[in-house]
Amino acid sequence: MNESFVQLLCPECSKNWTTNPTKLGPLDSAFDCPDCDERRSTREFLRTHRDLEMVKQFDGS
Numbered sequence: 077m078n079e080s081f082v083q084l085l086c087p088e089c090s091k092n093w094t095t096n097p098t099k100l101g102p103l104d105s106a107f108d109c110p111d112c113d114e115r116r117s118t119r120e121f122l123r124t125h126r127d128l129e130m131v132k133q134f135d136g137s
């Protein structure tokens with residue numbers, strides 16, 4: 077399970093990268109793009125439904 081990761085995509089600058097879902101907060105918390113500092117909710121950076129579901133698992137909800 078330590079190998080799990082999610083794909084992120086910035087809607088503003090189109091940067092895409094992957095991260096461990098345990099490093100992300102709740103889906104509706106604010107998240108800053110590491111490249112352009114665009115701030116949106118975490119869910120808006122998640123690329124696919126699968127990624128969203130995976131973050132939910134680690135959300136504790």
Ligand SMILES: [Zn+2]
Binds near residue numbers: 088089109112113
């Ligand atoms: Zn960005």
